[in-house]
Amino acid sequence: MTDLKNVKSVLFVCMGNICRSPSAEAIFRQKAKDKGLNLKIDSSGTISSHAKEKPDHRAQKAGMARGYSFDGIKARKTTAKDFEDFDLILAMDNQNIKDLRKIGPDHLFDKVQLFLDYAENHDESEVPDPYYGGAKGFQYVIDLVEDASDGLLNKL
Template sequence: MEKIKVLFVCLGNICRSPTAEGVFTKLVKDHDLEAYFSIDSAGTHAYHVGKEPDLRSQAAALERDIDLSGLRGRQVINGDFEDFDFVLAMDDENYSILINACPEQYKTKVNYFLDYAPQLNERQVPDPYYGGQYGFERVLDMIEQASAGFLKTLQESGRIKSTG
C-alpha cells in the first residue's frame, strides 16, 4: 500500500505547520492508521531551518499530549509538489507562495488546511507568533478541527478504512 503523503505549510515552520503535523500525527496514531500516512511540515521561508518548534507551540501542544520536540524546521522544496499528495497551507500568504511556485500539473494538491473545517467559517489559521498564549490555544483548536475533517474526508473518499 502506498502511503498518503501530507505536508502542512506555514511561513517559518515553527508554529502552525509543526503543530498541524503533531496534531494530525496523533490523530492518525489514535485511530491506528499510521500505516496509511507519511506526515511532514515545512515553511515557505528559510527563517528557522533546523530549529525546533516555538517553545510556546510546544508547551500548548504538550498540554494536549502532543509532543513537538522532535520536529525541526525545513523549507518547502520544489520536489515536495511532486512527492506529496496534499500540500496544505495555513493562510493566504503561504497559499499564494505555494501556488506560484507549484508546477501546473500539481496545483490541485495545494489547498487551504481550514477548508477541512468549514464549520469555522475561516480559511486562515492565524500566526500566533506575536500573540499571547491564547493565540496558541486557538490555533490548536482550529488545527484539531481541520485534522478531524481532513481524516473524515479521506475516510469518506475510500482512501483509508473507516474507524467507526
C-alpha cells in the same frame, strides 16, 4: 482537486514552519495514528529563516498540554520536490498559497488547499499566525488545527 481516498502523504505549510505547520504536523500525526492510518506526515515553511530550528516553545507548550508530541520536528523550507513527494499540501493561509505557487510546478498545484477547508466547527478560512501574540493565540491555533484534522481524517 486531490482524490482524498488515495492520499498517503500530507504536508502542512506555513511561513516559517515554527508555529502553525509543526503544530498541525504533531496533531495530525497523533490523530491519524489513533485512527490506525499509516500516512507520511510532515511540515515545512515557505521561507528558510528558521531552518533546522525546533518549533516555537509556545506552540510546543500549547500542543503538549493537550498530549501532542513535537519530537523530531524541525523547521525546513518547502521545496519543489515536496510537490512530487506529497499527495496533499495544506496551507495555513492564503499568503502561503501564493508563496507555494512560486515554489511548486503548476501541473501539481491541484494538491494545494487551505487546511481550514476541512474544519467542521469553525468558520475561519485561515489559521492565524500566533507568533507575535500571546498564549491565547497558540491555544486558538490548536483548536482550529484539531477541528480541521478531525474533518480531514473523516474524509480520508
